[in-house]
Amino acid sequence: MNVLDVDIRRKNFVSSNGGEFVAIADMKFAVPRGQFVCIIGPSGSGKTTFLQIVSGLDPKFDGEVRIAGQAPGMGPRLGYMFQSPRLMPWLTVRQNVELVATHRAVGQGMPQKLLEQVGLAEFIDSYPNRLSGGMQRRVALARAFVNEPPLLLLDEPFISLDTPVADKLRGILLDQWRARGATIVFVTHDLREAIQLSDRLLFMSASPGRVVLDVPVPLDRPRVPESAESEAFRAQLLAQYPALLAGLEKSRLQDGEAVRPAALGAA
Amino acid sequence: MTAEVGARGRVRSLVPSRASFPGWGVRLFSLLLLLTLWHVSAMRADSHFYPTPIAVAKAGWAMARPVQQTPGSYTVPVKRTVGDVIRAATMIEVTGLSVQIGELPYHIGVTLIRATIAFVVAMILGSVVGIMLGRKPMLNWLFDSWIVLGLNMPALVTAILCYIYLGLNTWALILAVAINKIPLVAVTMREGASAIEPELIQVGRAFRLSTMQMMRKVFLPQLYPYFMASWRTGLALVWKIVLVFELFGFSNGVGFVLQLHFQLGNVDRLLAYAVGFIAVVMVIEALVTRPLERRATLWRL
Secondary structure, three states: OEEEEEEEEEEEEEOOOOOEEEEEEEEEEEEEOOOEEEEEOOOOOOHHHHHHHHHOOOOOOEEEEEEOOEOOOOOOOOEEEOOOOOOOOOOOHHHHHHHHOOHHHHHOOHHHHHHHHOOOHHHOOOOHHHOOHHHHHHHHHHHHHOOOOOEEEEEOOOOOOOHHHHHHHHHHHHHHHHHHOOEEEEEEOOHHHHHHHOOEEEEEOOOOEOEEEEEEOOOOOOOOOOOHHHHHHHHHHHHHOHHHHHHHHHHHHOHHHOOOHHHHOOO | OHHHHHHHHHHHHHOOOHHHOOOHHHHHHHHHHHHHHHHHHHHHHOEOOEOOHHHHHHHHHHHHOOOOOOOOOOOOOOOEEHHHHHHHHHOOOOOOOOOEEOHHHHHHHHHHHHHHHHHHHHHHHHHHHHHHHHHOHHHHHHHHHHHHHHHHOOHHHHHHHHHHHHOOOHHHHHHHHHHHHHHHHHHHHHHHHHOOOHHHHHHHHHOOOOHHHHHHHHHHHHHHHHHHHHHHHHHHHHHHHHHHHOOOOOOOOHHHHHHHHHHHOOHHHHHHHHHHHHHHHHHHHHHHHHHHHHHHHHHHO
């Protein structure tokens, strides 16, 4: 059975001046249990919008999304990791994780266990603004996993981090994914990161976003970042689908000025 | 030097830190210095209208004791109990509280109860109104001018109107004080409510927190600094306008006695009330406001 079934026909935003913006059009795919999927697309291709639909944050769309057979916002709680850590600054590290934990998770000591596993044992009672950006993201990672959710949504969670810190966090993410048997949808615009992490790559087009390419990653785990195999696979992809790379590279250059759905309001 | 101490004191109230605390020794010294200056200048002035701190302390002590027996007093000794304080401030009869107290605690007590009720009512209503206006732009458009009106309404007009409509009683006074304070609280809380971070609210929604958790752990903590700001300004304002409103034909409360001693020219008693009044404010500051503020700023350290 699939953990995630997506069939979004259309997702519009209406801007304040009455203009309409189509963020997603005809996005259709399914994710089986335990799979690690990366969604890759240029900025403004509707990646974040897609995650907000799946998590139930944005219920206004045309189409159907099912998580373990249930509508978004129903069924079990999902794990969500945002682009920034988004911790409550007035709660300690432990309280931040416990805030979103179910009674069952707290009863099993999951907050403590996870925070230890991500290497924050000694900062468990600190306030987030005492922590570095990388450590704050580890808290956000522990928070996303605390309920052992059937599906985790990660929205470019390691953006704006130094490479070693990001690599370390990716390692922690993969460990947790393996240990908990979770299903993960990971959004990024970094092809190298996607190849390093995932079982399967979904490429999205520029706005209106839809899936233009769906390929498995034929590499063994554990993978070494920027190893010969992964670089070869990347080169092969780029050679086979030059148009995709063009979009990605362009989006990188224009990152700051790209049209973002959030800027158009309605959210 | 004073400016520096002042500045440090201010910083300390925001972020409690041991290093910037001037120390009790310094405080005591500075207080003694003030008393000495006062005493010496009062001795030299040698005037009934400028009593020494010792004379003030004597007057205060005499008024603090249960039954006042000062020769040549303006009034016959009156027995006052804790129950009388509550009755005078709230018109509620209480039995069993027959501990006798002096006139100074009586009047300060009456004023304190009035101020506390007005303060609590204003904080609750002002917060509710402010949060609603801050969250719903529609309501804000509709009622913004009401708030502006309320802010600019002369305090005395509210008081006079309350007395005309409700009679010269303690509840009219409490209501007048609360009405004066509500727009101020509302404006501050509105600012806080409109500065709520949507990103954090989204976290709460993504993890499907209960309404209760959302309020207590996500929404209200963001308002807490604004709440404390209106708490501080509110306390100062309420505490002072209660006295002014007590000037109108009341027979109790600090406002009433100040007027009385002004007419009798009893500067020593006037000052004794002022000292008692300041003492109460400082106790509230130390026991309530500071601990609350410390809670609010703990995570900023």
